[in-house]
Amino acid sequence: MAGGRIARRNPVPEVELLLRSARVVTPSGVRPASVAVRGERVAAVLPYDCEVPGTARLEDFGDDVLLPGLVDTHVHVNDPGRSEWEGFPSATLAAAAGGVTTLVDMPLNSIPPTTTTAHLDVKRRAARGRTHIDVGFWGGAVPGNLAELRPLHEAGVFGFKCFLLPSGVDEFPSLSPAELERAMAETARLGGLLIVHAEDPEHIDGAPSRTGPRYADFLASRPRAAENAAVERLIALARRTGCRVHVLHLSSSDALPLLAAAKRDGVPLTVETCPHFLTLTAEEVPDGATEFKCCPPIREAENRDALWRGLLDGTIDCVVSDHSPCTPDLKRLDSGDFASAWGGISSLQLGLPAVWTEARRRGVPIAALARWMAAAPAALAGLPHKGAVEPGRDADFTVLAPEKTFTVDPARLHHRNRVTAYAGRTLYGVVRSTWLRGRRIYGGPAGAPGDARPTGRLLSAVPREPAREPAAPVRTGHRPGGPATGPAPDPGAGVPQPAATTERGTA
Numbered sequence: 001m002a003g004g005r006i007a008r009r010n011p012v013p014e015v016e017l018l019l020r021s022a023r024v025v026t027p028s029g030v031r032p033a034s035v036a037v038r039g040e041r042v043a044a045v046l047p048y049d050c051e052v053p054g055t056a057r058l059e060d061f062g063d064d065v066l067l068p069g070l071v072d073t074h075v076h077v078n079d080p081g082r083s084e085w086e087g088f089p090s091a092t093l094a095a096a097a098g099g100v101t102t103l104v105d106m107p108l109n110s111i112p113p114t115t116t117t118a119h120l121d122v123k124r125r126a127a128r129g130r131t132h133i134d135v136g137f138w139g140g141a142v143p144g145n146l147a148e149l150r151p152l153h154e155a156g157v158f159g160f161k162c163f164l165l166p167s168g169v170d171e172f173p174s175l176s177p178a179e180l181e182r183a184m185a186e187t188a189r190l191g192g193l194l195i196v197h198a199e200d201p202e203h204i205d206g207a208p209s210r211t212g213p214r215y216a217d218f219l220a221s222r223p224r225a226a227e228n229a230a231v232e233r234l235i236a237l238a239r240r241t242g243c244r245v246h247v248l249h250l251s252s253s254d255a256l257p258l259l260a261a262a263k264r265d266g267v268p269l270t271v272e273t274c275p276h277f278l279t280l281t282a283e284e285v286p287d288g289a290t291e292f293k294c295c296p297p298i299r300e301a302e303n304r305d306a307l308w309r310g311l312l313d314g315t316i317d318c319v320v321s322d323h324s325p326c327t328p329d330l331k332r333l334d335s336g337d338f339a340s341a342w343g344g345i346s347s348l349q350l351g352l353p354a355v356w357t358e359a360r361r362r363g364v365p366i367a368a369l370a371r372w373m374a375a376a377p378a379a380l381a382g383l384p385h386k387g388a389v390e391p392g393r394d395a396d397f398t399v400l401a402p403e404k405t406f407t408v409d410p411a412r413l414h415h416r417n418r419v420t421a422y423a424g425r426t427l428y429g430v431v432r433s434t435w436l437r438g439r440r441i442y443g444g445p446a447g448a449p450g451d452a453r454p455t456g457r458l459l460s461a462v463p464r465e466p467a468r469e470p471a472a473p474v475r476t477g478h479r480p481g482g483p484a485t486g487p488a489p490d491p492g493a494g495v496p497q498p499a500a501t502t503e504r505g506t507a
């Protein structure tokens, strides 16, 4: 960090942009500051009233909060193959409007799924030149593709996703217990990361299943016990194989003690939850309102409170959207049948205000959101140049008016399909502008649009050397043959990581 006196008189040279705010969220706290941007990176965080360098343009945001651009590691873009559900242009524009500057795309619901390097190439071709924010890809672990994991890893996926029960699409089947263990052993050998939809099939099969519009019936069909059992199995396998495991979209708060104990024991484990689990409750879901359907489901208010405690005590690391849209017909809005409706809640554009509204009510400071929604997901995926406002990182920012409210109007969403569980809600936190690598990509002084050209890049993980001790944390990464890229990840995030690089030569 630049020293006050010297920086005041002699700001860092060749600064092109100076972003000033009374509330800049940095890893070391929220304070008045001026963020100097040189090229695509943060050059320095200077005193609020530093001189504006002669070379620089000043943007003064007044009291609006300058946050790091959010990193959403759980997004289903569904492109190509189901681009009528979403797509790279609409998903990334919605993300930009929601303050998200990096997303990592899930390997399923697109056709093909990202389960081979050839399929990864297809996805990259579909995304290249069509994204408003930076985009990376998860690979998939499915029955029969064990030999593909290494090539996918080397081709730059950020890890592998798997299911323990049917995923909802035929082309992405689930792993049997034996296949799961083999996938974990192989992932450990690669020094990779396995991210898991943790619901146990036997508990789901054994739960009462009723069709119809009653939310209580749907909730009973996806019991907490299914999540708890799956989490228990993952912890046991992570202990045995040393595989780094990430629990996706945790809903059951009953699993928190297990997760906390495993983390205390040093099991290489991270956990995410989602805005809808933190903000919505089963008690308020109207019968037939299938826009609230997701798997695992939104549970009771008391469960929501416990998830907040899990976040605050560090058991849960990340808050990411699980943005998983579909066409309105598949939501069965006419019959309201929860059993046959597609499960998924679209919140790329709304995650930040939704979580902030609830955080604010609970007295949780905005800096915590920067940790859960930017630093920790960046560390999870291994993106050392993303997720924080500090020198060396990409100049990705979200400017938020945290005390301003708005009412969610689906017509104003950029999601391709505007079905949303948040319709009509009044939320705190208006995203004023979003910046990607030093350029405004959304918002403007008088509500003028940012740069409408899709200037996002495709991101690749650089595989680290397979570790002798698979769970050994790697704190900084380097490109092969190159210098270290970016600073060490936020130590508070507690997630070991490989390095990542940006794909050059986007079309």
Ligand SMILES: [Zn+2]
Pocket (backbone or CB within 6 Å): 074, 076, 106, 322, 324
């Ligand atoms: Zn998902």
